[in-house]
Amino acid sequence: xxxxxxxxxNIALCHGAVAARCDAFFGYPITPQNEVxxxxxxxxxxxxxxxxxxxxxxxxxxxxxxxxxxxxxxxTSSSSPGVSLKQEGISYIAACELPCVIVNVxxxxxxxxxxxxxxxxxxxxxxGGGHGDYKxxxxxxxxxxxxxxxxxxxxxxxxxxxxxxxxLMDAIIGQMLEPVDMHKNFDIVExxxxxxxxxxxxxxxxxxxxxxxxxxxxxxxxQKLQAKYADMQVHEVRFKEYQTEDAELVMVAYGSPARIxxxxxxxxREEGMKVGLLRPITLFPFPAMQINDMAKDGKRFxxxxxxxxxxxxxxxxxxxxxSDVEFYGRSGGAVPTPTEILxxxxxxxxxxxxxxxxxxxxxxxx
Amino acid sequence: MQKVFExxxxxxxxEFTYCAGCxxxxxxxxxxxxxxxxxxxxxxxxxxxxxxxxxxxxxxACDIIEAxxxxxxxxxxxxxRMLPDRLVFSYQGDGDLASIGTAExxxxxxxxxxxxxxxxxxxxxxxxxGQMAPTTLIGQKTTTCPSGRDPHVNGYPIRVxxxxxxxxxxxxxxxxxxxxxxxxxxxxxAIKHAFQNQIDGKGFSLVEVLSNCPTNWRMxxxxxxxxxxxxxxxxxxxxxxxxx
Ligand SMILES: Cc1ncc(C[n+]2csc(CCOP(=O)(O)OP(=O)(O)O)c2C)c(N)n1
Ligand code: SF4
Numbered sequence: 001x002x003x004x005x006x007x008x009x010n011i012a013l014c015h016g017a018v019a020a021r022c023d024a025f026f027g028y029p030i031t032p033q034n035e036v037x038x039x040x041x042x043x044x045x046x047x048x049x050x051x052x053x054x055x056x057x058x059x060x061x062x063x064x065x066x067x068x069x070x071x072x073x074x075x076t077s078s079s080s081p082g083v084s085l086k087q088e089g090i091s092y093i094a095a096c097e098l099p100c101v102i103v104n105v106x107x108x109x110x111x112x113x114x115x116x117x118x119x120x121x122x123x124x125x126x127x128g129g130g131h132g133d134y135k136x137x138x139x140x141x142x143x144x145x146x147x148x149x150x151x152x153x154x155x156x157x158x159x160x161x162x163x164x165x166x167x168l169m170d171a172i173i174g175q176m177l178e179p180v181d182m183h184k185n186f187d188i189v190e191x192x193x194x195x196x197x198x199x200x201x202x203x204x205x206x207x208x209x210x211x212x213x214x215x216x217x218x219x220x221x222x223q224k225l226q227a228k229y230a231d232m233q234v235h236e237v238r239f240k241e242y243q244t245e246d247a248e249l250v251m252v253a254y255g256s257p258a259r260i261x262x263x264x265x266x267x268x269r270e271e272g273m274k275v276g277l278l279r280p281i282t283l284f285p286f287p288a289m290q291i292n293d294m295a296k297d298g299k300r301f302x303x304x305x306x307x308x309x310x311x312x313x314x315x316x317x318x319x320x321x322x323s324d325v326e327f328y329g330r331s332g333g334a335v336p337t338p339t340e341i342l343x344x345x346x347x348x349x350x351x352x353x354x355x356x357x358x359x360x361x362x363x364x365x366x
Numbered sequence: 367m368q369k370v371f372e373x374x375x376x377x378x379x380x381e382f383t384y385c386a387g388c389x390x391x392x393x394x395x396x397x398x399x400x401x402x403x404x405x406x407x408x409x410x411x412x413x414x415x416x417x418x419x420x421x422x423x424x425x426x427a428c429d430i431i432e433a434x435x436x437x438x439x440x441x442x443x444x445x446x447r448m449l450p451d452r453l454v455f456s457y458q459g460d461g462d463l464a465s466i467g468t469a470e471x472x473x474x475x476x477x478x479x480x481x482x483x484x485x486x487x488x489x490x491x492x493x494x495x496g497q498m499a500p501t502t503l504i505g506q507k508t509t510t511c512p513s514g515r516d517p518h519v520n521g522y523p524i525r526v527x528x529x530x531x532x533x534x535x536x537x538x539x540x541x542x543x544x545x546x547x548x549x550x551x552x553x554x555x556a557i558k559h560a561f562q563n564q565i566d567g568k569g570f571s572l573v574e575v576l577s578n579c580p581t582n583w584r585m586x587x588x589x590x591x592x593x594x595x596x597x598x599x600x601x602x603x604x605x606x607x608x609x610x
Contacts, residue, residue, distance in 0.1 A: 055473035062437040066444020197429035209432040
């Protein structure tokens with residue numbers, strides 16, 4: 001019996017949200033994630049849940065805030081310019097320690113940019129994004145299957161840490177059709193939410209607030225948040241390695257560039273170059289310790305991103321001078337080809353560049 | 367001895383921080399009395415604004431949420447859609463509702479969202495020190511229109527009730543002025559009606575309360591009441607705009 005369905009990443013994540021028993025979706029259309037609100041407008045009511053197309057991203061994230069206050073599982077989805085608009089609300093949600101899930105199907109920017117894929121919202125996603133000292137739990141799927149599976153994970157982590165989670169993907173992952181195994185059983189944990197503002201019957205009134213005028217109280221809250229983020233750093237780091245054991249050069253990439261890099265590892269290995277790939281799955285918390293261990297082991301790094309260089313800074317921080325970190329990036333909607341990356345790898349092994357492999361079997365396997 | 371007047375159960379013991387003579391205090395008390403009389407304290411979720419009423423979460427005995435500036439109608443929407451059997455109200459100033467949060471209030475009203483909005487119009491930004499609001503009257507002096515609001519420079523004041531009354535979504539819109547005992551009981555009746563509407567599932571209600579800001583208006587509380595009755599109510603007439 002066929003257990004797999006051919007789905008776009010954007011659609012797979014909607015099914016993942018339903019599997020996560022998401023109570024509400026609030027969104028506003030923006031390419032390349034329009035399939036998400038479209039699909040959710042069918043899936044949510046069909047499952048007895050709420051779908052609202054808000055008048056703006058600003059409103060959508062504040063509806064998420066209200067629904068999260070009510071103790072329910074709420075999410076929103078958008079793409080780069082829309083996620084910028086959500087930042088104020090995200091900062092409030094993080095400050096109030098409310099759980100929710102925000103999806104960013106990134107396009108190229110800055111500004112209105114392009115609807116083609118990008119990864120230039122990395123800083124915004126992992127360094128806070130809005131005002132103040134806060135962090136999101138950031139998960140980066142590289143396949144439609146992971147889009148599906150990361151939704152229950154994102155909701156679970158959000159509830160566990162009372163913190164917003166973000167699914168940070170790019171337009172390729174959102175738009176690509178892939179087989180998705182939907183017969184996975186997720187353990188959905190029901191977290192008690194005694195803090196929810198859902199009517200004070202039989203208890204003192206609950207207040208959800210992020211205004212703390214007294215600096216001691218405000219700093220105390222910041223320290224509490226930082227301790228939570230440190231806890232995530234210990235318990236929630238997720239990453240995948242490919243051929244890193246004996247690698248001299250480790251590529252670091254996430255999302256669709258990581259898939260291209262995996263092919264490049266195979267191509268390089270065929271030519272005798274010892275290359276591997278480390279793919280961070282949680283961009284925050286970042287696999288810094290693991291990268292540092294590799295650096296101390298003498299491995300060098302090549303970071304590949306669809307940006308002008310953002311995650312490379314976290315890799316450099318992780319390496320902390322123990323080894324070399326170099327960067328190759330394309331931006332504004334341009335996607336690096338395997339040949340381009342292979343040539344970057346060849347240069348690091350003192351080999352001359354090769355001409356395009358575009359018609360090769362491996363290239364089309366990407 | 368018989369107690370004839372006491373603190374309503376809808377209020378906590380926390381002292382208000384409002385300026386002397388400010389109607390925010392009165393309106394809070396009315397909401398608290400209504401919650402007690404309707405026996406809904408335990409099933410009400412309030413959404414407070416950014417403005418002088420930002421500390422409202424400390425005063426009300428119901429569950430309560432602090433929203434960011436202007437976004438209370440969206441936060442209230444999120445709560446209400448999740449908990450349709452709870453009473454959800456937002457409380458917003460004119461800066462909050464008629465300026466930064468115009469889109470949110472228009473669309474919550476347009477959706478006919480089943481929430482109750484209490485809109486405090488004091489024609490100024492009280493909390494930040496008396497700057498011009500969208501509701502500041504022509505000729506009225508504020509710290510950002512020091513020689514008086516000039517429509518050619520600052521545009522015209524916005525009448526929120528009249529504007530929202532053009533929409534099909536709202537079920538009840540009324541403007542009141544609690545500057546007299548009669549005005550206060552009208553205000554209370556209006557807010558109660560808005561809450562009852564919500565309980566009856568009739569959809570969006572908004573009560574605009576003409577309020578004062580003696581501090582930034584640089585008036586005594588008594589003069590501020592007079593100014594509401596004489597100047598403000600001329601541009602913002604009290605009355606029912608929608609009730610269906
Ligand atoms: C995004 C944002 N912009 C500006 C402010 C600053 N701010 C705080 S209160 C306020 C005006 C409030 O005026 P109003 O809503 O009329 O309420 P009042 O203080 O008069 O009761 C402003 C501009 C803020 N907190 N957040
Ligand atoms: S500043 Fe004005 S609106 Fe604010 S509490 Fe004082 S009098 Fe009331």
